[in-house]
Amino acid sequence: MLVGGCTSEPKPVYQDQPVPQSIVTEYDSSLEPSAAVLPLVPEAATTLTVTDFDHLRLVLGFASLTSRSSVADRDSFWRQVPRTAALSQGVLRPFEQRLRSEFGFSQDDVAWEATYAGEASGWVLAFQDKVPMQSVERAVAAGVGPLKDAIVDPDRKIVTSAELPTTDQSWGAVDGLLALVGRQAVSTYVERACLPFDTVFGAGMEAQLAKAPAAALRAIDELDSFAVALGGELATVQLGPGRSDAFDRVRLADVMPRTDPEFGLVMTRGVADPSTGRLGYTLADPVAAARLTRERTLPFAVCRGGF
DSSP, X not given: OXXXXXXXXXXXXXXXXXXXXXXXXXXXXXXXXXXXXXXXXXXXXXXXXXXXXXXXXXXXXXTTOOTTSOHHHHHHHHHXXXXXXXXXXXXXXXXXXXXXXXXXXXXXXXXXXXXXXXXXXXXXXXXXXXXXXXXXXXXXXXXXXXXXXXXXXXXXXXXXXSOOOOGGGBGGGSTTTGGGXXXXXXXXXXXXXXXXXXXXXXXXXXXGOOHHHHHHHHHSOOOOOEEEEXXXXXXXXXXXXXXXXXXXXHHHHHHSOOOSSOHHHHEEEEEEETTTTEEEEEESOHHHHHXXXXXXXXXXXXXXXXX
C-alpha cells in the first residue's frame, strides 16, 4: 500500500534581490576609478575629473607599459595620448625625468588620477600594485613638483594632495552620486550642478532665443548633478534615474545656439533612456569631446531656464 504524502503545493522560494548600493563609505580599489575615488573627495568640492591611465594604456595597445618600459614604447604612448579623450595629460608628467632617474617611478606607474575643485580643491593619484611606495615617499619628502607636502598611503597605494575627508564629509556619502559613476572609461567628469546657459552657449544668448528653443529650455526638468564618461569610441552621460526629459535634453544641441566646437559634430547619434537617465553618443572627435567637457560646453547639462 502506497502512503500518500502531503498534497499541498510547496511555497515558491524567491531569491533575495540585492538593494543597489547608494553610497560608498570606504576606498575600494576593485571599483572603477570614478567610483573608487568618491570617499576621497571632500563634500565641498563641486566638480571631479578622473583619468584612468591603465584603461588608456589598454585602449592604445600599451597595457603593460610602466616607467621600466623602453623609451620607444613610452614615447609612442605619450604621442598618442593627446589624440584621445583623456581629460588629463598626467600631473606628474612634467617632472617624470627627475622622478624616474632619482626615485625609480614616473607618471607611467600611475594607474589613475583624479582632480577635484570647488570650495575644496586637490588631487588623488593611485599607483600600480608593483610600485614601491617607499620611493614615492622619498619623492614627497624631496618636494618634487606637485608631490610637495602630499600625503602617502602606502598600503592603499594612493597619494593625496590633502588630508582625506571623513566618510560623512565626502562625496562617497552623498546619496545619488554613486549611481552616476563606475563605468569603464578613459576619463570621467562629474559635476554637482547643472550648467548655466551662458557657460554653455555664451553670455547673453538666452535673451536672443527664438520661441521654439526658449520653449525647449523651459520644458526640461531641473538637474542637480551629472556625469560624462568618455571612452575610445563612445560617450555615456548619466543624469540620474527617472529622467522624463532625457529625450528633450538629447535634442537641445539641435535647437540651441552652436557651441565651439559644434557639439553635434563632436558627439553624434545621441540616444536616451528615460528610466535610467542615461544618454549615449558616438565620439566622432574624442579630442574635441574632451575639450567640450573641460570647458563645460555641454548642451544636455544646461540648467532649466526661460522664466
